[in-house]
Amino acid sequence: MAALAIVLISFSGASFSFFKKPQVEILPTIFVHGFAGSGVQYQSQAMRFSSNGVPDERILAFEYDTGNLGGLGAVQGVLDAFVDDVRARFGVEQVNLVGHSLGTSVSNTYLSNPTRAAKVAKYIGVDGASNATCGSTAPGTLSCMGIFRGSAGNVGGNNVYFNDTQTHVEAATSPESFAAQFTFLTGQAPKTTHIIEDKGLIKVGGRAVLFPANQGADGAQLELWRISGFTGRRLYRVKSVTIGADGNFGPYLVFSGEHYELSLERAGFPTGHYYFQPWPRSTNLVRMNASAPGSLTLANTNASENHSAIIVQRQKEWWVSHPSGQNDSLKILTLSRSGGFNPPVEVLTPITSNGIIAIHVHDDVATPLFSSLALLPFFPTQAFQSGVDVFMPADSPPDGTIGVINAHRGNASFRKLQVINIRNWESTTHRSIVQFNDYLQD
Template identity: 45%
Template sequence: MLLLAPSLFLSGCGGGSSDATAPGVEAGALSDSLPIVFVHGAAGSAAQIQAQSMRYVANGVPPEKIHTFEYDAGVEGIAMAAGGQLLLPLYEFIQDVTAQHDVDQVYLIGHSLGTIVSTEYLSSGFATTPLPVPAPANLVAGFVSIDGAVSPVCPGLVPCIGIFDGQSNVGMGQNNTYIENQAHVEVATSPESFEAQYAFFYGERPAIVDIELQGLEVSVSGRTVTFPQNTGRPDAELAIWPIDSATGHRMADTPTATMVPDADGFWGPVTLRTDTHYEFLLTASDSVPHHFYMPRFVRDTEHVRLLSGPNDSDTRSNTNLGDAHAAVVISRMREWFGDHATAGNDIVEISTRSPSVGDQPVVNAITPEVGNDTIGIHIHDDAATPQQTTLEPLPYFPDQAFQTGVDVYMPAAEPPDGTITMRLIPRGRSEFSQTINFPNWASSGHRVSINFNDFDRME
């Protein structure tokens, strides 16, 4: 058993590189390594491997060798997974990956429900044709099971490792890592988790763990999806606008890039600057414009996920909408800690500058009521207390998996006349703060999502 504490055994690179492989690591050092297949959990997507993918690539794994098996992560998909209906799709997916790279096996990583799907797959013995085909377990050289299925032996007798939060007393096989002061999602995305994964796959500690600046320009691609079904958005168009970091308003008359995602939602790649913030504007026939904002990109990534949905989605139907206030969803692939006994709590400072209404004071949206197990926080003016910030939980959202809601009044206008500022201080450590400014869009005609990084770095 290995017990890790955050900040232990961290190493990083200094400076940038025009290549995705970090300085100090030979380019293509792991070019012959087996491809990696990641299987996310309930309410999940490829976003849970975005940071880890950057770390793998920085250590020499070719980016094209990192794959995600994405599926319906909502109620219907969970039922399908529990009923074993994802076994054949996963088998065919892994077969496609092995054929693409001309190899016989892959490394498999499962998180949460994805460990159940993976374990069922590895333990099964089905064949898809009357002809002899490889047994599912024979296609996997090693299995990383993250905070999910438990078993005293590795499924399918495939070499395995379990990674769990430090409060767990269960395991997967006999080789397990427990990470203190981390919760269910963070144990999949953290640097400590990456160290354990890498050491298991490659037999040594990674040379690079910290995510550092790659260069002045990076390649960015991803998917626009209807969430949680993880299906492509019909009739969607995507425009990427450079914005003023201080105000969040657009700096150009035309976007940096426009594109039409394919039927599965895939878009890109597009070259973006690492010294510039961007607005990702998603428009679709079944929804009001959806604006996405995030910190500056620091490395190439193929795993950006823009999670959206139609106007009649449960999220929008349960959001208090209006012409005079904004509604925002903030997310991070790392739990928000609002009342943790041993780790530092997160702080998200929110303020609004609006010439027409007046400025709103800074408030911290991460209250003890947020708890320690949410990923997405819905923030808007509660209909019960209009134009007041109470920081009380909003209705509906606290009852949804990995979500909550907080009452914050952010005055808005159409068109926007001011700026909303959100400053994240992760685990109370101001040296790693992330600040995002964006226009005060009126919630009646706009959706806004803020995707904070799940990794810490000094800007």
């Protein structure tokens, strides 16, 4: 029973609420992600906007291939076509633009063309390239703001600095960043920086894409499953569809506060199982990153029939040695019929960087059937990633549960643990992706 008590989850009751919420006036706002990124870096902010009365459809993401930096020049025409499509769809002359990281360089190049800049009312550059003269070439038509994790950088002389209290991705996803963005874009402070749960039925959709090209996983079979939050076991299938060339799926009706798995099956590739914390409200920015042919991630993942391989993600860096002392904890345990109880191990033990948002976890070649907690080869050399040797016993079909437990930056109390429980899929034909929220709310 003690082992089972560690694998926790809380459920919230489902109800139906379709009342009309007051709407906030805002131009369509387009997020341009950074290197190895996607629209998922703006998912929390989009839900904060909607929590403040902004219609979901007014927050959009422009996605492009960051695996070929030499091809960024061609992105400008695609971005311009995207902007024009959004303007036509909403019947507006201008849009807002928010760039993060590499996305600020893409945005700055776009804004350097006066004809294109005239299509943008307000621009926010988040922790990327400076643009000190932003807006000065077209006075009165373009307003600009910069948000930076440190204490340097300049976008149009209007800047917010977090003075190293936040890190690079966090500067795009944090509630403090949202407050600055909302105030700048709407002219008023947000009523809340919390993501308010919309109890009952919500709509969930997004894209299934090949990473890092952000191209649709054309022909893949997507399934949406309602699962047990305690064990990760599938309860019933909600939807089964074939993904088209654009990668889009949904929106599908699900219950807020409940647990779901998305799976993606493609010929010649391991089936991907995507697990999330319960969605609190509608979102169209769910992303399912899948490996492209020739993927180095696949090539460097040690697979076998007796262990699981998972990737744990959070759109906010895990801190392990931050000067504030507010460090994270990420533990994994396994409980299965065939493998017994493998007690929690601290996955962050060998990691020394405070800049990681994706951790590959599986049994390594050097110490099979044993959790050495050594760094895996290859993955620590990749941007924003690392890898750790943890043995998670598996079977086919799955016969147990892997508990992934995140204690969010100095909040290690039992009540505040974030827990995602998944099945122990064997790794020769299955991989699991676990996505934690980048926020913690009371």
